[in-house]
Every structure is written in structure tokens, then in C-alpha cells.
Amino acid sequence: MTAPIAIIGTGIAGLSAAQALHAAGLEIQLFDKSRGSGGRMASKRTEVGTLDLGAQYFTARDRRFVDVVQQWLARGWVAEWSPNLYHSSNGQLSASPDEQVRWVGIPRMSAITRALLGALPVRFACRITEVFRGETHWSLQDADGEAYGPFSQVVIAAPAPQATALLAAAPKLASAAASVTMEPTWAVALSFDSPLDTKVDGCFIQDSPLDWLTRARSRPGRDGSLDTWVLHASSRWSKQHLDMDKEAVIETLYGAFAEVIGCAVPPPSFGLAHRWLYARPAAAHQWGALADADLGLYVCGDWCLSGRVEGAWLSGQEVARKLLEHRQ
DSSP: OOOOEEEEOOSHHHHHHHHHHHHTTOOEEEEOSSSSSOGGGOEEEETTEEEEOSOOOBOOOSHHHHHHHHHHHHTTSEEEEOOOEEEEETTEEEEOOOOOOEEEESSSTHHHHHHHHTTOOEEOSOOEEEEEEOSSOEEEEETTSOEEEEESEEEEESOHHHHHHTOTTOHHHHHHHHTOOEEEEEEEEEEESSOOSOOOSEEEEOSSSEEEEEEGGGSTTOOOSSEEEEEEEOHHHHHHTTTOOHHHHHHHHHHHHHHHSSSOOOOOSEEEEEEEEEEEESSOOOOSOEEETTTTEEEEOGGGTTSSHHHHHHHHHHHHHHHHHHHO
């Protein structure tokens, strides 16, 4: 009996690979350090409802991904988001001419990964700290010292720094992953009892601690009685204030928001800050996926391509293609 394939990470990349391998008839076992799927598409339950603090939307440009998004649309997993989109530069708001089609998960971004996961076997709240190979098979060990295996192959679908730490058995793959710089982002959610008097649903921002903001209720399928906004700080500001107290982050980004939004902004009734340590790669790559097929060790993630949701999905498909090709 062939040993199953281990996949570490249940973000879009890991689940894309898992779906492709499962469809090919292979047995898989998923692991994730979090309590649920999604990675940077995970949603957070709060007293003001479930919030998307990571990816706010995604686009589809590659024909393969366009086709799969249409399948997601038909299944009710996603909807098109058509916001009143603006740019802000030097404190001046201007309507954006951008006509890019944008998609969101319904009713939250993590609905996509939950649907992709389906009934696939997964261990959540399990942080894998070591990946090691015996004579013929792979084994994993978690932070509590528990071992898992044997596995025929291992797919690591994690941000580059976390992947690097698991690649001791493949120095060339570890070196490639270690060469990738991942940038952080502070995310803040602010809720107001009364709707703010602005037409802005989303805004790209320059010359500010912020580089993005969005109105949660403008996105399809969202509910909630409060007017909730999600703010993303720029990578530069986030790096400079990486260890800032969360309350101070909320206060600073609230001030930046009030300067940008172009209307009166009362004190929020709710505020929350979350630090994404590995929010996005600093540069795009063209690897698709990393592989040592002879060893049976594979790596995928958005950082192997564009750094976008589409890149994560394509990377997962590529890692599955490489693995299946070697098994033939």
C-alpha cells in the first residue's frame, strides 16, 4: 500500500495542490498550524461579525484560473465585487479609472478555502517543526514532539521563511526559499455606529502610513449593523513599526484613515489590529513551484509566482503537476 502525501499548509496554494492530487486518486493528509483553513485568506470572528483582515479581493488573469473562478462562481463560493474605487495621493481623493474585475469569497474570503478543503483529512492547530526522511519515507514532527508518517512525498505550502525552516533535507530548495523576502502588513478594522458620509468603497493610498482601505459592507454577502472598515498599512510603515503596541497601531492608522477618507470620522466603537508578518513577497518570481522530485520534497506558495491569490493557486497546480509527473 502506497503511503499518503503530506501537505503542510491549507491556504490557497496547499489546497490547490491537495485538490489536484486528490482528483488524481492519491491519498493526502493536510496539516495547518492555525485553527482553520485560509492562510492570508482566513477570516476572524469578532464581536462585530466575521472580518477579512488579509486578502480583501482577488483577480483572475491566467486562463486556467479564470476558468476555475467561473466554477467557484457557479457553486456560489464567490461573487464579483464592483466597488466605488478611489486613489489618494498627497491627501487628495480621485476616482479610479481601474476596471479590473475583482472577486470576493461569499460570505467571507475563507469560504473559498473551506469549500476547497471539503472532507479532505486535515489536522488543524498542528505546527509542523521538522520534516525528515528515513530510508524510504518521510516523517513529520510537530511543536509538541508528536510524529506523523510515513509519507511518500511532502508538499510544503507556507510563506518562504516558514518553508525554509522545514527544508533542512533539501539545501538547494532551502537556499531558494531563503532568498525570498516577505514583507509584513499591519491590518486594522474599525467600526462606526453610523455610516460614514463617503462614497468610497475601496482606496489605494500613497504618501500615508496606509496603502489600502475598504468598506466591508460594500463587498457582496457581508452583513452587520455597523459600518466596518479594514485598513492595511504599507509594507514600509509596517516594517518600521513591526513591534508597535496594537492599541498604538489602531490609534495611528485611525488618524491616517481620518486624513484620507474625506469626511468627518468619529471615534470608532470597535477597533482591532492584526499583524501579518509574511503578507506578501517583496518581488515576483517565476519558479512556479520548487521541487526535488528524487527526494520527494515539494514547495509551493504565492511567493513562487506573483504574490497574489492567483499565483498561490497556480503554484499549487504546478507542484501537483511536478509530483504526478514524477510518479508516472
